[in-house]
Amino acid sequence: MDKIIVRGGNRLKGRVRTHGAKNAVLPIIAASILPSRGEILIQDIPMLEDVKTITQLLCSMGIYTELDEKSETIRINAETVEQTEAPYELVRKMRASFLVMGPLLARKKHARIPLPGGCAIGSRPIDQHLKGLEAMGAEFHIGQGFIEGTVPDRLRGARIYLDVASVGATENIIMAAALAEGRTVIENAACEPEIVDLANFINALGGHVRGAGTDTIRVEGKDFLRGVEYTVIPDRIEAGTYMVAAAITGGEVFVEGAIPDHLNPLIAKMREMGVEILEGENGVHVRADQPLKPVDVKTLPYPGFPTDMQSQMMALLMTAKGNSIITETVFENRFMHVEEMKRMGAKMKIDGRSVLIEGGYPLSGAQVKATDLRAGAALVLAGLVAQGTTEVTELHHIDRGYVRLVEKLASLGADIERVSADTGKEGLEVQQSYA
């Protein structure tokens, strides 16, 4: 079992590169099932566990995939799709596996996928995915832990109103609609930048998706799509995590590749706290050289404050003298990190869907565990300013979403290492180097 060891107290300084966005590349790899002609080459692939999982998923369906860690690319050729059932071992590792449902139904008229189930942050139903695909003519049968979808004829365009602006449901419906007969209109669609990236990718394949980034998306179905070369957008959550790392240590960091437009709510809140942020063409410059002020934060669908930055923001607010409130409206159980943070001396209290934070008390290093992906990152951030040594375990969560987190923070001056608890030797992350 690996662990991250952080000795707090160093101001971070320097430049860090943002990798491609996990939440953009996962639907884009799923959408690579759609083209029946030609090869796809995707650039700026973040070499994450989740990316490996979805690649294995495509492989298990007999789709040609070649993930190259050195060039950070993936080649996919889905001219042949041998089978349409997803293995439980892969789907249970990653909920985003369900994103292959829409493309498989559109391309092969059949998919059998294990029910994704709940996870640490909430129950995460898929009713909106199913509602949309049913409106397009798919039929579903649930049994033995699987959900089986069939399309008697061809999917046909439909007008679909989503009860919640679900990111995954919007993506599944766009992908299915890309090969459906006629026009699909999605109302109350999610507006996240990753949806725009997926729409751009499908358009590059020869598809017709309009309105992505607004709450009404129109898709004209095509008879076939063909392969293309595409570069994924930078990861706004990874970028945001390094912005917080700079601020929490009173440091000065240029986060290369960060797109300010994608980070508006975080930038606004950090400025309210007194962090200096300069928005450049090729990234964001963050400097914090004065005491931070408390602020209230409410997570919302884009363009609101992202739930995926909630725990990192909580770590930052623990260091701002005074009272702050964080309200989580997207997921019903995304405060698992609170108890871990309290073990580091944080003063906070959960009150329903809010957490009251009494910030400004010194944090002390402790043994803590990552309870989900972003919670893990937040504990590392807290460790950067805690007195003494913090040890973070359950790193499989962090590995799902951060490329070489330890290496990147160390390059900015953090006293941090990853060790294997079994051997005491440096862990996987520091041994590998794919610069």
Ligand SMILES: CC(=O)N[C@H]1[C@@H](OP(=O)(O)OP(=O)(O)OC[C@H]2O[C@@H](n3ccc(=O)[nH]c3=O)[C@H](O)[C@@H]2O)O[C@H](CO)[C@@H](O)[C@@H]1O
């Ligand atoms: C791989 C990926 O891109 N993951 C992101 C995606 O997850 P994901 O696509 O799973 O998130 P959704 O936008 O679907 O979920 C938002 C809310 O809608 C609810 N819901 C969702 C679908 C549904 O059919 N019915 C329903 O009620 C969920 O329980 C949740 O409360 O968006 C989330 C919200 O920005 C992010 O935190 C995740 O990092």
Ligand SMILES: C=C(OP(=O)(O)O)C(=O)O
């Ligand atoms: C919740 C997240 O991802 P997923 O939807 O894949 O669980 C995340 O990226 O913070």
